[in-house]
Amino acid sequence: MRLRHITVDCREPYELAAFWSGLTGWPVSAIDAPGDDEVLVEAPEPVPGLLFVRVPEPRTAKNRVHLDWVPQDRTRDEAVARAVELGAAVHEDHRGPEDRGWVTLRDPEGNEFCIEHH
Structure with a gap:
């Protein structure tokens, strides 16, 4: 399939x-x-x-599945800034030293997704 x-x-x-x-x-x-x-x-x-x-019905609970994204044409931080500019909200910031980690965001309807460092 x-x-x-x-x-x-x-x-x-x-x-x-x-x-x-x-x-x-x-x-x-x-x-x-x-x-x-x-x-x-x-x-x-x-x-x-x-x-x-x-x-x-509106979304009422945490997503059971979410998408993890890796930017191809910009840095993770630039992609996070772009997502926020488009209407996302930062939910949890898990960025670490040396560009490690990810940021969990919510889209305009509250669906969670992550943007990771590539």
Whole structure:
């Protein structure tokens, strides 16, 4: 089998997809539009896309699964700053000496993710 999408339940699919598109540099699918109940951020092959699906209930507990990201075109600290600029919030800072460690952030709907040093 091949992993096709990583699906995230959310209240505002297009807005959350726009955040993740801005962070990853991957495009929002050309067939998706504001107000859609499902919006795809298209990843380069063979990486699975990020699919955002509208659900009525808000997030109420810690994520059981989260994504760990390693920046390719900037430093970890630059990527963290970019995420915050786009609307993320720093949740826990685990940076250590000599550029070790990671930062746990929350996207605009509170979903946790990490940005690590490469």
